[in-house]
Amino acid sequence: MxxxxxxxxxxxxxxxxxxxxxxxxxxxxxxxxxxxxxxxxxxxxxxxxxxxxxxxxxxxxxxxxxxxxxxxxxxxxxxxxxxxxxxxxxxxxxxxxxxxxxxxxxxxxxxKQDAVLYRIPAFEKAVSRVLRDIKVVRRKFQPKVMAKQYENQLRRLTTSLSDHQGRMGYPKDWPDSLSNFELVVETEAGPLMLSPTGQFIVPSSCPAFLLVAFLSENLDAASRLLQRYQRNKYVERDLHQRCVGEFELAALQKDDNITPDLMIECCDRLLRHKTVLSPSLKGVHLWVTNYYSVLSDGEVCIPWNWKL
Incomplete structure (x- = not known):
């Protein structure tokens, strides 16, 4: 490199x-x-x-x-x-x-914030119940979410879904249970999307009919991505440990948006070019991100898809 x-x-x-x-x-x-x-x-x-x-x-x-x-x-x-x-x-x-x-x-x-934390499981359960026991979880890779803000998001989505379910019922092609799937409730301005780790990311302002349609269209894809993530997280952990040990790094970290599959690709390529890179990486504090930079405190940032 x-x-x-x-x-x-x-x-x-x-x-x-x-x-x-x-x-x-x-x-x-x-x-x-x-x-x-x-x-x-x-x-x-x-x-x-x-x-x-x-x-x-x-x-x-x-x-x-x-x-x-x-x-x-x-x-x-x-x-x-x-x-x-x-x-x-x-x-x-x-x-x-x-x-x-x-x-x-x-x-x-x-x-006062603790009181909000105690109420949140009930709101998560309400969203789960109206979507056939889907798991309401948090994003695997994201900034921290504040409790009060999250409570308001859950409250808004629950109301919308309950009204829709009362009028329309469930789609006929849905399985009896969605408990194998994961849903994340986020801010009003966020996108409705399927994350690389198989989680449904839902803005609290999303109309219920759009969410239901999106779930119907993406259940198969979500299942595949969830299974891949379960495999990849252990592979990533092993490659991370190998890179730190074999390159004698001071530290190896990554941005929140670097998913396990991207980190695996990065670490695997580092190890494949160990002979060339070892002299330059010894003692380095390496940070995997999307750009090249040397920070003021000496951390070395490289993109996950770095070039030799």
Whole structure:
């Protein structure tokens, strides 16, 4: 890979220069876990590690000034990302670009978000029931979803589907149960689509008749894609481990939109060209995405379909 050979020295230099920052981040993370009892502190944002350190320092100062409300974080995962709220997994999300006052407001009101989390399974069950027990799940690869927003989406889709089912019933060609299929409810503006992993992606504003027709037309394709994903996720895990070990990578990560089949193709080609690439990849923090770049903290980005 000519591009890699031309840029690896710069990447390793930047990686080494940021090592003290990474070490400080580990120290700050451990300090927050020990003092607040949080499960872990995670960075889920496109900014570099220096920005993460800044967020940790800001949050540390916030915790020192308001120790009496920090008990709401005990036992939770704390994630600095692109949104502020409580995720569907119960993680506390803080927008890395917001002021500390906004973080404080959320921490004070975490209990209200928890009440939403308790209601969500009932709404998911309602959508599932009206679609013959289809599994209502979350996207396998996507940004975190906030609980309150998701509750509103489920409520809207349930109303639409219930009205349609009451008037029209089920299509005659549907199986008795759709429990082998997966459906993801998303924002109003999203597309109605079948994902590469076999999930039906449904915007909450989608008219019920369109959704029912789309399901009817794509059940066979969804079944094939789901089966392929089940096979590929284990293959991807094995190839990931091999690449990290055989190339002696500092780390190997990927964007959320890089599905297992794309990652498999990327890793398989890396391993097939191991002799040529090994000298350039040793010690590199490699990120599989859709473009070539060396980030300011030394991470090397390559597209999944990289060229030698």
């Amino acid at each position: 000519i591009w890699l050979k031309s840029n690896v020295s710069e990447a390793l230099r930047k990686l080494a220069a940021c090592q003290p920052v990474r070490e400080e981040i580990v120290r700050l993370q451990k300090g927050l876990c020990d003092t607040l009892g949080v499960q872990s502190v995670v960075w889920d944002c496109g900014w570099n590690v220096t920005h993460f350190r800044g967020c940790l320092l800001s949050f540390q100062a916030l915790a020192r000034h308001h120790p009496n409300i920090m008990h709401t974080l005990k036992g939770r995962k704390l994630i600095f990302g692109n949104d502020t709220g409580v995720s569907l997994d119960g993680h506390v999300m803080l927008n890395s670009g917001e002021v500390r006052h906004n973080w404080l407001d959320l921490i004070k009101n975490v209990h």
